[in-house]
Amino acid sequence: xxxxxxxxxxxxxxxxxxxxxxxxxxxxxxxxxxxxxxxxxxxxxxxxxxxxxxxxxxxxxxxxxxxxxxxxxxxxxxxxxxxxx
Amino acid sequence: xxxxxxxxxxxxxxxxxxxxxxxxxxxxxxxxxxxxxxxxxxxxxxxxxxxxxxxxxxxxxxxxxxxxxxxxxxxxxxxxxxxxxxxxxxxxxxxxxxxxxxxxxxxxxxxxxxxxxxxxxxxxxxxxxxxxxxxxxxxxx
Numbered sequence: 118x119x120x121x122x123x124x125x126x127x128x129x130x131x132x133x134x135x136x137x138x139x140x141x142x143x144x145x146x147x148x149x150x151x152x153x154x155x156x157x158x159x160x161x162x163x164x165x166x167x168x169x170x171x172x173x174x175x176x177x178x179x180x181x182x183x184x185x186x187x188x189x190x191x192x193x194x195x196x197x198x199x200x201x202x
Numbered sequence: 203x204x205x206x207x208x209x210x211x212x213x214x215x216x217x218x219x220x221x222x223x224x225x226x227x228x229x230x231x232x233x234x235x236x237x238x239x240x241x242x243x244x245x246x247x248x249x250x251x252x253x254x255x256x257x258x259x260x261x262x263x264x265x266x267x268x269x270x271x272x273x274x275x276x277x278x279x280x281x282x283x284x285x286x287x288x289x290x291x292x293x294x295x296x297x298x299x300x301x302x303x304x305x306x307x308x309x310x311x312x313x314x315x316x317x318x319x320x321x322x323x324x325x326x327x328x329x330x331x332x333x334x335x336x337x338x339x340x341x342x343x
Contacts, residue, residue: 121247125328176253199310199316
């Protein structure tokens with residue numbers, strides 16, 4: 118699976134994207150976030166406040182129960198802040 | 203039409219191109235969002251941003267009888283006073299054009315994958331999403 122990180126999630130993890138083999142036990146977005154959080158201090162810092170973490174799979178916003186597969190592009194980012202006041 | 207770009211835009215030129223030659227447009231609403239107070243940098247998720255803005259435009263065209271619609275969103279570093287975003291809606295009647303433009307801005311703010319970082323004297327800071335923006339978007343549901 119290809120993982121993309123944006124904004125402060127990217128800064129805390131320290132890279133903008135990576136390819137990871139999906140562990141067998143990781144079947145949905147919630148499990149992916151739990152697993153990633155244990156991958157190092159940067160990951161832990163980025164994902165600690167789960168309330169502020171959003172996920173999109175292949176460009177579609179999804180929730181924690183969304184099932185993931187090996188060839189998914191999974192983007193992890195903070196709540197969006199585009200547009201204008 | 204959707205465009206995501208580094209370059210500045212000229213609202214009057216954009217709207218002239220949008221409705222040029224048409225005689226069935228009675229109302230044209232344009233909204234320009236500007237950088238307020240401090241410089242910003244806008245990051246985005248290109249593939250998703252393009253697709254999401256296209257979805258929003260399609261949603262607006264389903265809900266209101268629009269003759270034409272345009273969203274231009276800038277990315278990169280922008281100084282105070284710079285234009286960030288342009289939404290233009292054209293319809294036969296003003297209510298449809300006003301409502302569609304507001305819907306597009308409200309939904310764009312809460313759904314389109316753009317992130318703003320502000321450059322304060324104390325250092326750069328990512329902008330937090332505001333509850334009031336979520337409330338503003340919710341009223342169109």
